[in-house]
Amino acid sequence: MFSEELKYQLDAMLETYNDNHSDAIDLICEHHLGVLGARDSRISSINEEGIHLSTSDGGSTLERTLEFLEMPNTNEEVVGVLLASLSDARSKAPSNVPKTKIELEFEKTRRLKTYFTEVFERRDVSSNILELKFKGGLGELPNLGNDAFLYFIVDSSGETDDFPPGFSMETFRRSGTKGLRRHYSGAYYTIREYGEDAIDVWFVRHADAGPLSQWAENVSVGGKAAIWGPRTSFKPPQNTNRYLFIADETAQPAVLSSIENLPDQCEYACLFETHDDSSSFELGDKSDFVEWIYRKQEKAGEGTGLIKKISELKLDTENLYIFGAGETRQMSAIRRQLMSSQNLSSDQITMVGYWSRSSL
Numbered sequence: 540m541f542s543e544e545l546k547y548q549l550d551a552m553l554e555t556y557n558d559n560h561s562d563a564i565d566l567i568c569e570h571h572l573g574v575l576g577a578r579d580s581r582i583s584s585i586n587e588e589g590i591h592l593s594t595s596d597g598g599s600t601l602e603r604t605l606e607f608l609e610m611p612n613t614n615e616e617v618v619g620v621l622l623a624s625l626s627d628a629r630s631k632a633p634s635n636v637p638k639t640k641i642e643l644e645f646e647k648t649r650r651l652k653t654y655f656t657e658v659f660e661r662r663d664v665s666s667n668i669l670e671l672k673f674k675g676g677l678g679e680l681p682n683l684g685n686d687a688f689l690y691f692i693v694d695s696s697g698e699t700d701d702f703p704p705g706f707s708m709e710t711f712r713r714s715g716t717k718g719l720r721r722h723y724s725g726a727y728y729t730i731r732e733y734g735e736d737a738i739d740v741w742f743v744r745h746a747d748a749g750p751l752s753q754w755a756e757n758v759s760v761g762g763k764a765a766i767w768g769p770r771t772s773f774k775p776p777q778n779t780n781r782y783l784f785i786a787d788e789t790a791q792p793a794v795l796s797s798i799e800n801l802p803d804q805c806e807y808a809c810l811f812e813t814h815d816d817s818s819s820f821e822l823g824d825k826s827d828f829v830e831w832i833y834r835k836q837e838k839a840g841e842g843t844g845l846i847k848k849i850s851e852l853k854l855d856t857e858n859l860y861i862f863g864a865g866e867t868r869q870m871s872a873i874r875r876q877l878m879s880s881q882n883l884s885s886d887q888i889t890m891v892g893y894w895s896r897s898s899l
């Protein structure tokens with residue numbers, strides 16, 4: 540039987556794939572499962588037997604299943620089954636079938652490098668955001684601007700003071716739960732600001748602190764980090780001249796950096812969710828364009844104020860692009876709300892799950 544926590548995580552994964560990767564599910568249905576002209580494909584459910592898909596051949600709705608050979612124990616193992624099916628579908632598809640978003644993303648990641656840097660300065664941005672400046676080893680890190688993010692790998696055990704020779708994202712990824720993974724942990728973080736051979740990164744202090752937020756809290760100047768990237772998700776269509784940004788604490792650095800990159804004549808507005816006014820911060824000349832929404836008694840990821848605010852919006856959607864990021868379920872609900880209530884095409888909205896609350 541799946542644990543309650545795994546069921547909860549799989550629900551969030553299902554929403555993410557249905558919202559963002561229907562092209563990959565269509566490809567799997569057509570070329571792995573043999574449904575000619577598959578379209579409107581979705582994951583309908585995931586249980587101990589497999590991943591259940593619903594698709595259409597243009598006439599009727601069809602149900603198909605990617606069966607598990609062994610019952611998966613983790614979210615990653617379920618994603619592994621989907622990706623293996625996608626890879627099989629690609630090997631059978633004619634060469635002119637366009638790449639899916641996932642495949643294009645994989646191609647990009649193959650070219651990314653691992654950089655080694657260290658903590659240079661610490662500063663509190665607000666009561667729950669800590670800024671670390673990293674300096675050194677970053678001279679060749681490309682400056683992508685906007686929401687550029689990196690995968691940070693740190694020694695969360697505190698037992699080593701440097702990385703082993705030849706260490707890279709690839710060695711970290713391939714190491715199982717023992718060995719390297721006993722010492723090192725990783726998570727994605729955004730570059731708040733690029734400097735000369737330096738970057739600033741904002742770490743959210745959250746309840747139930749995980750290895751990365753704990754490391755950031757405890758690390759001293761000189762502490763080492765390996766970083767892999769950068770990549771971005773911010774992709775406004777051409778002709779966009781108005782922007783709506785939606786962010787919890789984890790995505791505020793991405794939004795602030797994106798705003799700083801906008802051409803002068805663009806309009807923008809931001810909805811920033813945070814705990815309370817001690818966790819909001821000075822915005823300088825951006826303060827007129829940002830509305831703070833406080834969760835107060837509600838837990839992170841469970842705030843109701845943001846979606847309420849969004850349901851009341853009257854948007855002129857011409858040339859508008861919406862970028863939002865934060866807790867996965869919250870962002871999926873906001874995306875569904877916006878898509879059903881506003882006149883938006885799917886390329887006008889990017890909602891990214893930056894973290895997932897647990898079921899507890």
Ligand SMILES: Cc1cc2nc3c(=O)[nH]c(=O)nc-3n(C[C@H](O)[C@H](O)[C@H](O)COP(=O)(O)OP(=O)(O)OC[C@H]3O[C@@H](n4cnc5c(N)ncnc54)[C@H](O)[C@@H]3O)c2cc1C
Nearest residue numbers: 727728729743745749750751752789839893894895896897
């Ligand atoms: C592209 C991208 C960019 C990101 N940029 C940033 C960034 O700039 N700054 C930043 O702080 N985070 C950012 N995140 C989110 C960050 O990767 C996650 O919050 C990550 O889970 C932190 O790892 P951890 O080891 O602290 O906690 P984990 O071990 O992953 O989680 C431990 C527990 O904490 C909970 N949790 C995790 N994050 C939060 C949170 N923010 N609030 C409340 N509970 C939480 C989890 O549900 C879990 O129960 C980004 C994520 C992505 C995908």
